[in-house]
Amino acid sequence: MKKERDLYRDFLKSKDLKMTKPRLIIMEAVFENHEHFNIDDLYEQIRKKHKNVSRATIYRTVPLLVEAGLIKQSLRCESKDIYEHTYGHENHLHFICDNCGKIIESGFSDVAILIDLLAKNENFEIKEYNLGARGLCKDCQKKRIINEK
Amino acid sequence: MKKERDLYRDFLKSKDLKMTKPRLIIMEAVFENHEHFNIDDLYEQIRKKHKNVSRATIYRTVPLLVEAGLIKQSLRCESKDIYEHTYGHENHLHFICDNCGKIIESGFSDVAILIDLLAKNENFEIKEYNLGARGLCKDCQKKRIINEK
DNA sequence: AATTTTAATGAGAATGAATCTCAAATGCAT
DNA sequence: ATGCATTTGAGATTCATTCTCATTAAAATT
Structure with missing residues (x-):
């Protein structure tokens, strides 16, 4: 978890993007549990602890995590995009x-x-x-x- | 083109589905050109010759062609499902x-x-x-x- | 630490591919 | 040709994703 956060931080800095509270919350939620997840799952998971992170922000942040190389879009299931961790996971x-x-x-x-x-x-x-x-x-x-x- | 049509016909019969005009038009359009296509492309292509085949019917018919083993869903591009021929094509x-x-x-x-x-x-x-x-x-x-x- | 600047957020509206509805049309067995 | 179940067209609906924009928050500057 430590390393992911550092990589993310560096990535954001390199792109002149701000390390905001929602971006941190979302990133931590992504690495808290799942290997495979969709945006809806993630939204529900985050909502349990943080009532004020919006769907829109999750939709905006997940592509950043992809670009940072921490996760990737892997499959589609029930008409939803599915993501999975890449950092620290074998192909x-x-x-x-x-x-x-x-x-x-x-x-x-x-x-x-x-x-x-x-x-x-x-x-x-x-x-x-x-x-x-x-x-x-x-x-x-x-x-x-x-x-x- | 001959064989595809026969296979399709047999498939429909085996499922107790009717060989209707739209189903034939759509199947022929699918095998007329493309290797890769999406529903929109297909709709436009068909519309040039047949003004009265609806999008809904195309959406209903393409899964039949998949089930018959003639095409398969291969990729997504621009948020659209992309299909490709399988019959007569190497993996x-x-x-x-x-x-x-x-x-x-x-x-x-x-x-x-x-x-x-x-x-x-x-x-x-x-x-x-x-x-x-x-x-x-x-x-x-x-x-x-x-x-x- | 307060101020300024600029980017990011939340909430809900908008988009668009895919699905559904249902009255009208068509295929097919007889 | 007739009757009946199936299929169709057209448009409404759904639902994931994206967009908008007024408000808020991060970091740069003072």
Whole structure:
């Protein structure tokens, strides 16, 4: 938590942005709990302690955290953008169950090497991987056998 | 175009859905041009020839094409869902330029093998890969050097 | 520490993609 | 051709996200 705050502070300073109370509250809330979260969740979480942080400010601040490299936009779920921590977290990919919505994470160091090669072929400079697959998790595979006919 | 239509027809029949004029028009428009398209593009394209196909019907029909396995939802761009053909197209991944928005496609057969392994570890059954990365394309890397101070 | 300057905030209005509603139209089995 | 369930078009609705703008707060200057 310490380091995130310092990085954030430095980032804001480098952009001539002010370190305000709402910006600090939001950043701390983001790193308090979740790995995956959406703006609504975050708003509810913050509201429990701070009645006067508005949705608008959260919508304005989250992109700053992205730009600072502390979080990234990872998925969409129920028509909402989902974010996740990046600082201090290994790259990973998401297996998303089409049936129950469960998100399974899995490391991908070997995969990255191959993708880096493909990128090199295209002279593309990767900033951020975005890897995943949809399908059926273990449990829902079983359910399907039972449910179908 | 012939085969797509047959597959679609069979799909509709299997679901007890009717092969209506709008459903045919929309399906043909989808396979007329694009690889990547959003609903708005599709609507405009269709409107040129058929003044009486409504947006609502397009929004209703595109998910049918997805369910039939002919297209899939691939990306989001400018807050809009983007679709792409799957039938007759190799799996590929997307490199998306953060600066100019260009989408570069690249095959990924080797990558898929690795990801299949990871999925097997989690007992996850993959229906559809979703692979990509964000960064800078060749041209925008050059521009960056020029633009940044 | 008080003042000035400038950016950031909160609250609610606005936007816009996607979904829903329902009367009218159409496909299809008979 | 007839009847009936399904689908459609048009516009209303929803809901996540963005915008507006008067007020407030941060930091720069005195």
